[in-house]
Amino acid sequence: MxxxxxxxxxxxxxxxxxxxxxxxxxxxxxxxxxxxxxxxxxxxxxxAGKEDLLDGMIEVVVGEIIGATATGFWKQDVRERILSARKTLVRHQWSRTVLESRSAMTPAMLDYLDSLTGLFIDGGLSVDLTHHVMHALGNRMWGFSQELFAATPRSDTSSFTAQRDALPRQHPHLAQIAMAAAHAGSDARLGPGCDDQFEFEFALDVVLDGAEILHAQHWTSAPRTSSGPRDIRPR
Amino acid sequence: MxxxxxxxxxxxxxxxxxxxxxxxxxxxxxxxxxxxxxxxxxxxxxxAGKEDLLDGMIEVVVGEIIGATATGFWKQDVRERILSARKTLVRHQWSRTVLESRSAMTPAMLDYLDSLTGLFIDGGLSVDLTHHVMHALGNRMWGFSQELFAATPRSDTSSFTAQRDALPRQHPHLAQIAMAAAHAGSDARLGPGCDDQFEFEFALDVVLDGAEILHAQHWTSAPRTSSGPRDIRPR
DNA sequence: GAGACTAGGTGTACTGTGTACACCTGTCAA
DNA sequence: TTGACAGGTGTACACAGTACACCTAGTCTC
CATH class of the missing domain: 1.10.10.60 (Homeodomain-like)
Structure with missing residues (x-):
């Protein structure tokens, strides 16, 4: 019954x-x-409680990420795997927030992390470099980065339009970017003028390309001088 | 009284x-x-309420970020400005979380954003490239990235050690990284084995170096093919 | 001085949250 | 038949944010 x-x-x-x-x-x-x-x-x-509920939800979402078929090129494999993760996480908008709020890793998260790491290492990158590149990817590895510009300026309704009008004066550089984006995109606001997917892939590729360069240079982490990989230079 | x-x-x-x-x-x-x-x-x-309280707190923190003295080299200026932001945000651990949870920009945030943007543009980068590089920086521009590895594996106390022992078997690649990090760092756990500051600067430099390369190549965003800046190649 | 206005602290009360704990009930093994 | 137990119920509590009516002390004007 x-x-x-x-x-x-x-x-x-x-x-x-x-x-x-x-x-x-x-x-x-x-x-x-x-x-x-x-x-x-x-x-x-x-x-067990609300925390466990959220953990469980993340577990399901991350489990939905499908593995990529190996092409033999680590960069492409990683790229596709992450874009696939993005597709999954984008289907569930809330997962971004929840994932960020989690403080411990679930088994599915560890699996994903490990398999992603494997793509680098199997691709020939040193463990050392792989480690730091994973850090450089940050949350981008899950298929999102902080869509910072998605945050529109204060919408106090009253001061909003005022601020918008004053923007070119007070924030000339932001105005420049906003106008450039508006030209290519939909409307004049800072956020929706950007193509999220494009921005994401741009950032992802910057990191992956950087990794490729460092790899080709047989980069190795200095004995912790905390000066970063400052040896990439054009030419 | x-x-x-x-x-x-x-x-x-x-x-x-x-x-x-x-x-x-x-x-x-x-x-x-x-x-x-x-x-x-x-x-x-x-x-006005709790939201306003948090906004106000962020406003103060962001206001505390001190501007860098211009060296004339945009890359170095940006680097120092962001590391300075990091110093400020690190003093107030909570600001990371709060900043992420905010959906609208406060005046101080806009000021910081604009001045950072200005460093790129005044340095000669195209508005277009600047825009996308800002996106690529993501939250790193505030002085933090998602310290993903800070999240230790599930600490169920019971299954923890079990999982730790099983880690090399189940997650061989993570184990490799953990061991490499442990060699240079303090202990064998995934998180504390990493030098946060080093990782942050590494990631920051990957992005800045990428920007420099694209700038030197007179990169321009394609008419939205969504294929990213795939033209960086070693050699 | 007298009265009014007002900025700012007080008290009470409402809705919503997560969850501890005692309880009931239907199913199945022995 | 019994009784263990998995799983749904009901009540209750502490804590959250905050709406609204109130009180009070200082200031401003006439």
């Missing part, structure tokens, strides 16, 4: 669907329970 | 000190009020 009985699986799936539709902030234990036609505390039989 | 009367200034300062000491999660309107020997609602006469 019970409606399709609960399970961790079903809890996670419903939570994800809800977060997809209503946003991660709208997802509370109570709402989720309601969504499942169940009393809030019922969830705790399948999930 | 009133103890040193409240002010937005004092509210923000106290909030920052509290967050510095107790962490951002411990900071609630009620705790903050208590800290100021005042009833919670008193804060709302100086701050």
């Amino acid at each position: 019970r409606r399709a009985t609960l399970s961790r699986e079903r809890v996670l799936q419903t939570a994800m669907a809800y977060a997809d539709a209503q946003g991660i902030d709208a997802l509370s234990m109570r709402r989720l329970a309601q969504e499942l036609d169940v009393v809030p505390m019922a969830l705790y039989k399948h999930v | 009133r103890r040193a009367t409240l002010s937005r200034e004092r509210v923000l300062q106290t909030a920052m000190a509290y967050a510095d000491a107790q962490g951002i999660d411990a900071l609630s309107m009620r705790r903050l009020a208590q800290e100021l020997d005042v009833v919670p609602m008193a804060l709302y006469k100086h701050v």
